[in-house]
Amino acid sequence: MSTTTTLTQEIDRRRTFAIISHPDAGKTTLTEKLLLFGGAIHIAGAVKSNKIKKTATSDWMEIEKQRGISVATSVMGFNYGDYKINILDTPGHQDFAEDTYRTLTAVDSVIIVVDVAKGVEQQTRKLMEVCRMRNTPVIIFVNKLDREGRDPFEILDELEAELKIAVRPLSWPIGIGARFKGVYNIYEHSLDLFTPDKQKVSERVEIDNIDDPRVDSAIGAPAATQLRDDLELIQGVYPAFNVEPYLEGKLAPVFFGSALNTFGVKELLDCFVKIAPAPRPVATEERIVQPAEEKFSGFVFKIHANMDPNHRSCIAFVKVCSGCFMRNNPYRQVRTGKVMKFSAPTAFMAQKKNIVDEAYPGDIVGLPDTGNFKIGDTLTEGEDIHFKGLPSFSPEMFKYIENTDPMKSKQLEKGIQQLMDEGVAQLFVNQFNGRKIIGTVGQLQFEVIQYRLLHEYGAQCRWEPISLYKACWIESDDPEALAAFKKRKHQFMAVDRDGRDVFLADSNYVLQMAQNDFPKLRFHFTSEF
Ligand code: G4P
Numbered sequence: 001m002s003t004t005t006t007l008t009q010e011i012d013r014r015r016t017f018a019i020i021s022h023p024d025a026g027k028t029t030l031t032e033k034l035l036l037f038g039g040a041i042h043i044a045g046a047v048k049s050n051k052i053k054k055t056a057t058s059d060w061m062e063i064e065k066q067r068g069i070s071v072a073t074s075v076m077g078f079n080y081g082d083y084k085i086n087i088l089d090t091p092g093h094q095d096f097a098e099d100t101y102r103t104l105t106a107v108d109s110v111i112i113v114v115d116v117a118k119g120v121e122q123q124t125r126k127l128m129e130v131c132r133m134r135n136t137p138v139i140i141f142v143n144k145l146d147r148e149g150r151d152p153f154e155i156l157d158e159l160e161a162e163l164k165i166a167v168r169p170l171s172w173p174i175g176i177g178a179r180f181k182g183v184y185n186i187y188e189h190s191l192d193l194f195t196p197d198k199q200k201v202s203e204r205v206e207i208d209n210i211d212d213p214r215v216d217s218a219i220g221a222p223a224a225t226q227l228r229d230d231l232e233l234i235q236g237v238y239p240a241f242n243v244e245p246y247l248e249g250k251l252a253p254v255f256f257g258s259a260l261n262t263f264g265v266k267e268l269l270d271c272f273v274k275i276a277p278a279p280r281p282v283a284t285e286e287r288i289v290q291p292a293e294e295k296f297s298g299f300v301f302k303i304h305a306n307m308d309p310n311h312r313s314c315i316a317f318v319k320v321c322s323g324c325f326m327r328n329n330p331y332r333q334v335r336t337g338k339v340m341k342f343s344a345p346t347a348f349m350a351q352k353k354n355i356v357d358e359a360y361p362g363d364i365v366g367l368p369d370t371g372n373f374k375i376g377d378t379l380t381e382g383e384d385i386h387f388k389g390l391p392s393f394s395p396e397m398f399k400y401i402e403n404t405d406p407m408k409s410k411q412l413e414k415g416i417q418q419l420m421d422e423g424v425a426q427l428f429v430n431q432f433n434g435r436k437i438i439g440t441v442g443q444l445q446f447e448v449i450q451y452r453l454l455h456e457y458g459a460q461c462r463w464e465p466i467s468l469y470k471a472c473w474i475e476s477d478d479p480e481a482l483a484a485f486k487k488r489k490h491q492f493m494a495v496d497r498d499g500r501d502v503f504l505a506d507s508n509y510v511l512q513m514a515q516n517d518f519p520k521l522r523f524h525f526t527s528e529f
Contacts (some may be wrong), residue, residue, distance in 0.1 A: 007324060007360065011291045012278050014362030016086040016319075018103055021113035023353035026143040029259040031076070032112055037269055038078035038085060069323040074304065074317065075348045083273045086364060089428050092340060096124065097441045099302065101377065101393060102342040102423060104130050106301040106319040108362065109137040109276045111268070112163075112252075113259070116142050116149030116176070120162035128163045133526075135249035137220060137277055139165065141268055146196060148177035153233075156254065166251045168238050171267055172230060172510040173256040174223050181219045183256050183264050184210070184227055186234070187241070187271050191215060196261050273497045279362035282321045284378070284385040289322045291361035296323035296331065299387035300377045301420040303369065305452070313420070315346075315366040316373040321387065325359040334378040334386060342367050369374070392496075392527040394471050395426055395439025398504075399446060400464040402435075408459045415457030419495055428471060428502050437494065437504070439471055469507045473500055473524040481520035488512070496527065 002256050021027040076087040088101040088107055104110065110131055112124060131138055142155055147414040150158075152173055159167050170187040173180065182193040189214075191205040191214075205218045216224040245251035253271070257264015279291040282358050289297055302317040318325075330339045346366040359365045367373075380449055416436070420427045425446075426439040440446060446463055453459045471494070476482040482501075486493050492504045503523070505511035513522055 007294070008292050010084075010324075010360040011362065013082055014084050014086065014278055014360065015109070015273055015276050016107055016279060016362040016364075017109045017111060017272075017276060018088045018090050018107045019098075019113060020090055020100065020104075020124065020127045021112045022118070022123040025113045025115040025121070025124070026259045027090075027113050030111070030141060030143065030265065031089070033259055034085075034087065034269055035076060035078060037266055038080045047347065058174065074366075077348050077363070080269065080273060084362075085273070086362060088364065097123070098393065098423065098425075100127060101130050102301050104134065104136065106299075106317075106364065107136065108278070108280050109139070111272070112138055112140045114140060114142050114155070114159065116144050116152075116155060116256075117147060119150060119155060119158045123164055128165070132164065135290045137247050137249050138165065139246075139253045139268070139272060139276070140252050140254045141259070141264070142173075142254060142256045143259050144319050145173050145176055145180050145183075145256055145264070146194070146261055152176075152230075152256065159254065160250070163252070165249075166245070168232055168241050168251055168514050169253050169256075170241060170253045170271060171255045171257070171264060172227070172234065174219055174227050180258075181223055183267070184231065185267050186231070186265070187253075190216060192264070192267065194258075194261070194263055195217060195261075196258075204384070235420070246275060249276055279321070283388045285388055286385045289385070289387075293322040293323050295381040295383070296329070297321050297326050297380045297383070297385065297387075298365075298377065299379070300373045300375055303373060303375060305422060305456075314369045314371070314373075316369040316377075318365050318379060319365055320359050320363045320365065321360050322361055323381070325356070325363070325365055327357045329381075331379045332382050333372060334380060334384060335374065336372070338372065340372065340379075346370055371418065371421075374421040392426055393441075394525045397443065397446075398437050398439050398466050398468040398471070400435050400466050401438050401449075402462045402464055403460070404462045405460040407437075408457075411457045412453065412459035412461060415453040415459050418457075419452060424449060424452075426471075427497055428504070430504070431493045431495060432491045437466060437468075442463070467503050467506055470505050470511060470525065471502050472505065472511070473527055474503050474521050475501070475524070476518075477520045478520045480494065481518060485514070485518050485521055498527075 019027045026370045074089055078085055088103050090103050114120060114124065140159060156167050156169060171185050173183050175181045180194055182191065184191055189209065193205060195203060205214055207214050210228055216340055241253060255264055257268065259265060281288045281290050285401045288522065298318045298320045300316045300318055304315045312365050327345055328341050328343055330341050333340055338484060344355050346353050347359060347363060356365065378385060403409050416427060428437045428439060430437060438449065449479045450461055453461055489503060494502045494504055496502050505514065505515065
């Protein structure tokens with residue numbers, strides 16, 4: 001077998017994805033059930049929730065512990081039939097949403113979990129926006145059918161309207177809550193009966209088609225009639241499922257089930273491995289990189305710091321984009337030009353972290369790092385390319401960061417710089433008064449920064465309030481218009497870490513006025529434009 005064949009075979013069998021949801025919809029439970037099917041774990045309850053519980057916001061040790069868990073579950077790799085599956089975990093707590101956005105740049109598709117009673121919730125909406133920006137294929141799993149919830153047709157309408165994507169049910173629930181009898185698998189034309197059980201898989205009834213009398217005897221005549229009516233309606237309303245629009249990120253297949261009861265999960269997984277994309281081509285600033293290219297390339301999408309102050313080491317998580325990553329081969333860190341070799345790259349298989357000799361496109365390797373990497377860095381066999389698509393979003397909360405120990409200003413500088421490299425938050429420097437502003441998604445990140453600056457760098461800081469609505473990146477083809485704007489708004493101008501102009505708007509009204517008054521300027525709410 002030639003090496004090219006091996007490479008394409010390895011690529012074709014890989015499925016790298018993330019499960020996303022609003023907290024409590026069932027992401028952890030679903031992940032665990034997928035691992036059960038993959039034989040990666042043998043008993044439910046083995047996966048610890050990566051959730052940082054809401055009550056823990058002020059309990060630092062608790063957060064530390066939970067962050068520890070999140071390293072272990074950062075990537076879950078396992079084999080399922082001929083497929084190699086990599087699930088990338090995303091933090092459950094919404095204050096770490098920025099981490100989740102970045103993880104989404106490293107996946108080839110996504111499964112969204114929605115609670116049947118709650119429908120589409122705020123965080124799901126936001127994460128879907130990121131998927132839409134990147135045309136990421138999504139499959140939706142409507143969870144908790146064993147509980148009372150909304151009418152499935154109503155849920156489909158809501159998914160379509162709120163997530164702004166066409167939907168197509170590939171399974172259909174029979175009853176709900178106490179009357180939940182099972183699902184009809186539209187994709188495979190089979191009937192699965194519900195038996196509440198957290199460990200075992202449900203019972204499948206062999207049927208020829210939906211008119212088979214075995215349907216009536218399995219679920220009773222009234223439910224069978226209802227099911228046939230529903231399916232007729234579905235055929236009428238939704239076009240037949242076609243994989244192309246799904247792969248283009250325009251159509252989301254929908255499955256129904258109950259993760260807790262391991263129900264509808266295998267159907268989801270079986271369909272997922274068939275239709276979900278293998279590693280896709282990835283854009284760099286210079287060209288598109290094809291996974292089957294012989295030479296290795298990859299990028300850092302996440303850096304996980306070791307919280308032990310005696311070991312200032314990190315793990316940089318690299319997504320392999322092309323070729324084969326080999327242990328001890330020399331690779332070029334494009335930003336710094338350094339040639340680096342990695343003697344102990346790790347990967348996660350069946351919940352175990354192992355040193356790996358090679359990794360293929362779609363795989364994630366963890367590289368021990370002592371400060372050589374920043375989020376977004378590219379590794380290659382020598383080519384000068386830069387992977388795109390790690391946008392920063394305008395933060396939701398802003399605070400001035402002030403040094404409280406003048407003897408430690410160097411440590412503070414260094415700490416802030418390294419934490420920003422890790423992507424913990426965003427730094428803007430106000431051009432008017434030179435003060436540093438930290439922008440985050442949630443309050444918890446400020447606590448993380450303060451704690452880590454003290455414990456890892458010995459630097460003390462204090463937060464001071466600043467009332468800001470949004471930070472937006474501005475640009476214009478007309479240098480005079482840009483200069484005029486910067487002059488008018490000089491008190492509210494800042495630069496980001498890359499030296500780009502950022503306008504700090506203190507209210508929506510001010511922002512709208514600025515947009516009206518300066519039509520030649522473009523205002524961006526993500527750093528990727
Ligand atoms: P998350 O990661 O999306 O935040 O959600 P997680 O899986 O932790 O699930 C949130 C809660 O919903 C858990 O209950 C879980 O047991 C429950 N759950 C998940 N799937 C189903 C389902 O299909 N049916 C029902 N009825 N419940 C489901 P909890 O009480 O918060 O936690 P735990 O004490 O059970 O761990």
